[in-house]
Amino acid sequence: AGICERRTQVVNWDPVDMTVLANEQVIDGHGWRSGALxxxxxxxxxxxxxxxxxxxxxxxxxxxLPGWPERVRLMQENWIGKSEGVRFAFPHEVKGADGKLIxxxxxxxxxxxxxxxxxxxxxxxxxxxxxxxxAAAADPRVAAFIDKAKQGGTTEAELALKEKEGVPxxxxxxxxxxxxxxxxxxxxYVLMSYGDGxxxxxxxxxxxxxxxxxxxxxxxxxxVGVEGKTYxxxxxxxxxxxxxxxxxxxxxxxDGLSYKAAIDAVAADLAAKxxxxxxxxxxxxxxxxxxxxxxxxxxxxxxxxxxxxVPVPEKDLPVVLPEDCIPDGSGNxxxxxxxxxxxxxxxxxxxxxxxxxxxxxFVDSSxxxxxxxxxxxxxxxxxxxxxxxxxxxxxxxxxxxxILHLLYARFWTKVMRDLGLVRFDEPFVNLLCQGxxxxxxxxxxxxEGGKEYFWEEELDVVRDEHRRIVSAKLKRDGSPVEHxxxxxxxxxxxxxxxxxxxxxxxxxxxxxxVMFTSPPEQSLEWSDAxxxxxxxxxxxxxxxxxAWAEAIAGAGKVEAAALAEPLKxxxxxxxxxxxxxxxxxxxxxxxxxxxxxxxxxxxLEQAPRGDAKAAAVVREGLSILIRxxxxxxxxxxxxxxxxxxxxxxxxxxxxxxWPLVDEAALKSDVVELMLQINGKLRGSISxxxxxxxxxxxxxxLAAPVVQKFMEGKPAxxxxxxxGRLVNIVV
RNA sequence: GCGAAGGUGGCGGAAUUGGUAGACGCACUGGAUUUAGGUUCCAGCGCCGCAAGGCGUAAGGGUUCGAGUCCCUUCUUUCGCACCA
Numbered sequence: 122a123g124i125c126e127r128r129t130q131v132v133n134w135d136p137v138d139m140t141v142l143a144n145e146q147v148i149d150g151h152g153w154r155s156g157a158l159x160x161x162x163x164x165x166x167x168x169x170x171x172x173x174x175x176x177x178x179x180x181x182x183x184x185x186l187p188g189w190p191e192r193v194r195l196m197q198e199n200w201i202g203k204s205e206g207v208r209f210a211f212p213h214e215v216k217g218a219d220g221k222l223i224x225x226x227x228x229x230x231x232x233x234x235x236x237x238x239x240x241x242x243x244x245x246x247x248x249x250x251x252x253x254x255x256a257a258a259a260d261p262r263v264a265a266f267i268d269k270a271k272q273g274g275t276t277e278a279e280l281a282l283k284e285k286e287g288v289p290x291x292x293x294x295x296x297x298x299x300x301x302x303x304x305x306x307x308x309x310y311v312l313m314s315y316g317d318g319x320x321x322x323x324x325x326x327x328x329x330x331x332x333x334x335x336x337x338x339x340x341x342x343x344x345v346g347v348e349g350k351t352y353x354x355x356x357x358x359x360x361x362x363x364x365x366x367x368x369x370x371x372x373x374x375x376d377g378l379s380y381k382a383a384i385d386a387v388a389a390d391l392a393a394k395x396x397x398x399x400x401x402x403x404x405x406x407x408x409x410x411x412x413x414x415x416x417x418x419x420x421x422x423x424x425x426x427x428x429x430x431v432p433v434p435e436k437d438l439p440v441v442l443p444e445d446c447i448p449d450g451s452g453n454x455x456x457x458x459x460x461x462x463x464x465x466x467x468x469x470x471x472x473x474x475x476x477x478x479x480x481x482x483f484v485d486s487s488x489x490x491x492x493x494x495x496x497x498x499x500x501x502x503x504x505x506x507x508x509x510x511x512x513x514x515x516x517x518x519x520x521x522x523x524i525l526h527l528l529y530a531r532f533w534t535k536v537m538r539d540l541g542l543v544r545f546d547e548p549f550v551n552l553l554c555q556g557x558x559x560x561x562x563x564x565x566x567x568x569e570g571g572k573e574y575f576w577e578e579e580l581d582v583v584r585d586e587h588r589r590i591v592s593a594k595l596k597r598d599g600s601p602v603e604h605x606x607x608x609x610x611x612x613x614x615x616x617x618x619x620x621x622x623x624x625x626x627x628x629x630x631x632x633x634x635v636m637f638t639s640p641p642e643q644s645l646e647w648s649d650a651x652x653x654x655x656x657x658x659x660x661x662x663x664x665x666x667x668a669w670a671e672a673i674a675g676a677g678k679v680e681a682a683a684l685a686e687p688l689k690x691x692x693x694x695x696x697x698x699x700x701x702x703x704x705x706x707x708x709x710x711x712x713x714x715x716x717x718x719x720x721x722x723x724x725l726e727q728a729p730r731g732d733a734k735a736a737a738v739v740r741e742g743l744s745i746l747i748r749x750x751x752x753x754x755x756x757x758x759x760x761x762x763x764x765x766x767x768x769x770x771x772x773x774x775x776x777x778x779w780p781l782v783d784e785a786a787l788k789s790d791v792v793e794l795m796l797q798i799n800g801k802l803r804g805s806i807s808x809x810x811x812x813x814x815x816x817x818x819x820x821x822l823a824a825p826v827v828q829k830f831m832e833g834k835p836a837x838x839x840x841x842x843x844g845r846l847v848n849i850v851v
Numbered sequence: 852g853c854g855a856a857g858g859u860g861g862c863g864g865a866a867u868u869g870g871u872a873g874a875c876g877c878a879c880u881g882g883a884u885u886u887a888g889g890u891u892c893c894a895g896c897g898c899c900g901c902a903a904g905g906c907g908u909a910a911g912g913g914u915u916c917g918a919g920u921c922c923c924u925u926c927u928u929u930c931g932c933a934c935c936a
Contacts (some may be wrong), residue, residue, distance in 0.1 A: 126874070199931085230936075311934080312855095312934070321936080322936095520931090588878060645863085700867085712865085713864090713865065717874095795871045845870050846870055
């Protein structure tokens with residue numbers, strides 16, 4: 122479909138990561154991420170043209186994803202990184218060693234502030250820029266600077282803290298509008314990978330340029346003014362860079378123009394000279410999907426000396442990987458597997474080589490969810506069932522997928538749409554990013570190198586009276602270790618094996634604990650004591666059900682009108698909690714769904730034994746409790762439903778309807794109202810539920826507590842909130 | 852630096868969105884059962900105070916009969932991005 126291309130792309134390459142992953146020679150397709158990865162290489166491989174969808178991806182991020190968390194939308198927006206401005210050239214006469222003009226005599230830059238072009242007092246290029254390299258050949262100081270700039274720190278933090286430094290090249294370019302000579306500097310803050318690796322320097326209106334100019338005593342020329350404000354080169358101020366309020370000054374024919382008008386005028390003039398035009402720059406780059414590992418999905422291409430890259434014919438698909446490959450640390454083992462490698466060219470039949478790059482795992486994770494909708498379909502990626510089920514109502518995943526997986530899946534969906542395979546733009550209507558599970562990790566730093574982690578079993582941990590960790594020592598030699606709360610990880614020796622939990626408590630306990638301990642979007646701190654608590658609740662639930670089994674079997678329907686107040690109150694509690702649970706499920710707050718279930722059990726446990734009416738109420742309440750807990754603890758509830766005879770009467774629990782709130786059961790004859798004097802809680806009164814406001818006011822004023830606190834003063838104002846409280850202002 | 856979300860007991864966290872702050876659970880304390888440990892059950896548990904009462908949702912101010920919730924200022928934590936021209 123023209124969406125995939127075999128070519129090279131300049132990427133940032135992390136030589137360190139390569140050594141870490143000793144068993145595979147990895148060219149990480151995401152290596153173009155700026156940051157820790159510093160070495161730039163031209164990487165050949167297969168690229169998916171996600172940049173062709175940049176505009177639409179951005180547009181849909183802003184308009185079609187209201188069911189996504191704000192922060193994920195923002196991360197995607199920043200990742201796509203749209204930037205509108207003008208790309209233009211500074212002409213020059215600098216010739217290279219070959220006698221030809223470098224860059225055909227044009228040094229291109231990109232700017233989002235073309236309205237400040239008259240304030241250019243210098244230019245800066247990246248250390249890797251051809252002009253910088255040319256200057257380095259003639260001037261050892263420039264060469265030394267470039268060497269230093271290229272070394273530097275490799276982590277993001279070091280890069281950010283690095284001071285902005287530069288060195289003049291002694292080369293000059295011509296300002297495209299004024300014709301002035303402008304000196305070119307090499308700056309360590311200019312990125313070769315963004316735009317053209319060169320920037321115009323407008324110190325008056327760009328904070329970074331301002332600092333740079335002050336440091337090297339370069340001229341600062343104000344070209345934007347705001348009425349009532351005076352420009353001073355002494356210190357940087359926020360408004361210097363403001364686009365909204367300013368107008369051009371000291372800018373010749375552009376004087377008086379606003380930001381937008383100035384951009385149009387400058388762009389038009391540059392275009393008339395053939396030196397520039399408006400341009401949109403993206404941070405997003407094409408997606409390199411080639412991997413030099415053998416276990417990925419094969420790329421179905423055969424390389425023929427005569428016919429180049431030939432697709433594997435459909436009848437020979439899928440290409441199946443050999444199963445006898447053993448990685449030996451010397452690169453992709455497929456390259457040494459003759460049986461896999463040597464094939465005949467599908468076009469001419471002559472000997473040819475199979476492609477040994479495999480696909481990034483993100484490729485298949487970009488549409489696996491659609492494939493689930495078309496199980497067993499042998500002759501298509503997806504069939505009509507996909508149209509029914511997709512787009513997905515609710516996607517749940519970790520925040521670590523906020524950018525790459527979700528962006529790739531959205532891109533893939535749009536490609537499938539353009540191929541006529543699906544009929545929607547976006548795959549995920551609602552997105553929930555669940556939190557991660559945290560646990561204490563214990564470590565020490567044995568001199569140079571990384572941390573050494575220990576399991577808690579290897580340590581003597583001292584805790585205070587509240588069980589908080591005071592200190593920890595290694596059992597075998599008594600040396601102290603540090604502790605920190607962090608994500609569970611194999612490498613940090615702080616993971617909890619689900620299998621151990623299942624063996625000790627059963628799967629339901631583990632589910633209940635995770636659901637109950639924190640809301641889904643928050644991270645969760647692991648606690649063995651908390652798990653015990655969850656097991657305790659399930660045991661009580663189970664014991665309670667069986668203690669009432671016989672009574673329930675003989676119980677009839679609840680006759681609400683015949684119930685005395687304590688049993689009425691019990692039903693009221695059950696249905697009040699059910700209403701709360703319904704509310705919490707809708708807003709995906711499962712921790713309070715569980716606490717609601719605990720309240721329900723607490724209430725039901727108060728029911729008197731040996732009472733037929735109580736048995737009917739318990740039978741009803743327990744049927745509700747079992748059903749609301751079924752999604753959380755499916756095994757325990759399933760067994761209770763069967764053993765208490767609900768299944769025989771109502772059918773399988775999975776088919777049982779969700780319990781409905783009995784509005785009549787929520788009604789109470791009397792309500793308790795809080796009494797406040799001047800907004801302070803002083804007591805409460807019980808009033809008939811039907812009492813009108815005036816009646817409530819009278820009862821409240823007559824209450825002994827109120828009399829006491831009013832001290833005989835008259836009530837200035839009485840606020841009655843029905844069903845809640847009475848506030849008396851004196 | 853920019854952006855986003857937070858700050859509530861000893862701890863995890865509730866508070867149906869301006870109306871009883873601390874639900875539910877963990878931990879802890881006392882009691883009962885038990886030969887003992889564990890389990891289970893009962894009671895207590897924000898802080899100060901013998902009590903009456905006072906004070907309490909990061910700090911300060913404001914709106915309101917009433918503020919954890921709304922507004923302003925400050926402090927602070929976590930996460931994301933980070934020389935993007």
